[in-house]
Amino acid sequence: MANWKVSTYYKKCCEEHEYYSKDGKNIVRKTGFRWSSFYIETDDSNPPEFEFTQVPGGDSKTDSINMYDCCTNNIVNSELESMDDGCWEDFDFPEDMDEDEQEALLERFGESSVYEVLEEEEGWNQNECEAWVWGPILIEDEHGNKVKIICADDQGNVVDFQEAQDEEITLDELSKINSVDPTWPFPDTVDKESK
Numbered sequence: 001m002a003n004w005k006v007s008t009y010y011k012k013c014c015e016e017h018e019y020y021s022k023d024g025k026n027i028v029r030k031t032g033f034r035w036s037s038f039y040i041e042t043d044d045s046n047p048p049e050f051e052f053t054q055v056p057g058g059d060s061k062t063d064s065i066n067m068y069d070c071c072t073n074n075i076v077n078s079e080l081e082s083m084d085d086g087c088w089e090d091f092d093f094p095e096d097m098d099e100d101e102q103e104a105l106l107e108r109f110g111e112s113s114v115y116e117v118l119e120e121e122e123g124w125n126q127n128e129c130e131a132w133v134w135g136p137i138l139i140e141d142e143h144g145n146k147v148k149i150i151c152a153d154d155q156g157n158v159v160d161f162q163e164a165q166d167e168e169i170t171l172d173e174l175s176k177i178n179s180v181d182p183t184w185p186f187p188d189t190v191d192k193e194s195k
Contacts, residue, residue: 002045002142005081006067007037009136009149009161014083015055019128020118027105027124028092029114034085036133038067041077047139049073052152055132063152064134080131136161 008014014036018029040048051072055064070078093102108117118124136151149161 001076002042004040004042004048004142004147005037005140005144006040006048007138007140008035008133009138011035012087013133013135015132016083017056017128017130017132018114018126019130020124021127022122022124025094025097026092027094027118030090030092031086032088033083034087036067036083036131037081038131039077039079039081040070040075042074043076044074046074047147048075050075050137050150050158052156052158054156055134056130063156064132065137067131067133068129083131 011034012032014033016031016033018031020027020029042048048070049072050065050070052063052065067078067080091102091106093105105117105122108121115126119126136149138149139147141147150158151161153159
């Protein structure tokens with residue numbers, strides 16, 4: 001068995017989805033974070049063998065991992081270390097919920113917590129939570145040594161991010177592989193390694 005730290009490599013590549021249910025309907029709260037990291041345990045001494053998939057409700061790309069549900073191959077446990085600097089929030093409401101009711105809930109969320117409004121006041125239950133990460137993923141050993149950086153190709157296969165760069169892939173091709181513009185959000189963006 002071995003322990004690993006897995007982190008997003010670029011900013012704004014993590015989104016937590018909280019599912020609230022009532023009377024067969026769902027409200028999904030989506031919160032985006034600038035950085036995130038997770039502790040991963042494997043059943044052998046090899047780095048985690050992730051499988052990339054599609055974010056529910058997202059586009060058709062298969063370049064994401066739900067870190068709360070990634071125990072496959074040699075991965076036996078995943079635990080959140082941190083999600084830092086929440087920077088956006090969005091809600092998916094049931095299709096048959098009218099706009100006035102949605103606006104009233106959003107206003108109440110601004111005055112109180114989402115949990116308090118939905119669970120304590122309105123009777124909704126949070127029954128599921130997902131942590132989606134995408135783009136290059138940094139894998140470090142338990143001593144903080146960088147082991148490798150992985151990403152998904154356009155078929156969802158795991159590829160070595162550094163090897164892809166060494167092959168002189170263009171910025172346009174790289175953005176298709178990782179679904180992240182490598183220069184986004186600003187040309188002077190610094191990755192975590194250079195901090």
